[in-house]
Amino acid sequence: MSNGIRVVAAVFVDGGRVLACRRAAGRPGGGKWEFPGGKVEAGEDPKAALRREIREELGIAIDVGELLDRSVTTIENRRIDLSCYHVEETDGAPIASTDHDLLEWFARSELAALDWAEPDLPAVRLLSADVDGQD
Numbered sequence: 422m423s424n425g426i427r428v429v430a431a432v433f434v435d436g437g438r439v440l441a442c443r444r445a446a447g448r449p450g451g452g453k454w455e456f457p458g459g460k461v462e463a464g465e466d467p468k469a470a471l472r473r474e475i476r477e478e479l480g481i482a483i484d485v486g487e488l489l490d491r492s493v494t495t496i497e498n499r500r501i502d503l504s505c506y507h508v509e510e511t512d513g514a515p516i517a518s519t520d521h522d523l524l525e526w527f528a529r530s531e532l533a534a535l536d537w538a539e540p541d542l543p544a545v546r547l548l549s550a551d552v553d554g555q556d
């Protein structure tokens with residue numbers, strides 16, 4: 422894929438609430454909400470990449486569960502291939518992030534009102550639709 426990136430992100434759900442993270446001001450996409458994660462390196466397994474990114478970014482170990490959504494979105498001529506996975510297990514709570522200035526838990530019904538990074542919108546729609554879903 423030329424001029425594109427493969428990105429993986431983690432959907433934490435706890436007691437019906439979903440974790441959203443706001444990209445810190447000054448970074449590309451600053452102020453937008455997203456799921457924590459990052460780029461898959463060449464030759465890397467996507468789930469392994471997500472475990473690595475969450476360890477680096479949030480300082481916790483996770484077991485990666487089912488794929489919620491994979492979508493490709495073109496922004497300013499750049500293809501963003503984003504896979505959002507459910508988190509199955511974690512060894513601690515996500516409290517602080519190296520890339521974000523806010524980590525917040527939202528009810529599913531609140532998600533749609535946030536200013537999300539565009540590639541995340543298909544996953545957000547799926548999570549919002551499942552209003553009765555438990556984690």
Ligand SMILES: Nc1nc2c([nH]c(=O)n2[C@H]2C[C@H](O)[C@@H](COP(=O)(O)OP(=O)(O)OP(=O)(O)O)O2)c(=O)[nH]1
Binds near residue numbers: 541
């Ligand atoms: N982490 C993450 N990135 C996302 C999401 N949605 C979305 O469009 N992106 C974009 C923002 C960035 O352009 C790219 C991921 O970059 P990043 O800065 O988080 O990843 P990284 O840690 O591997 O990168 P780097 O800072 O080491 O260069 O994907 C999302 O939900 N989570």
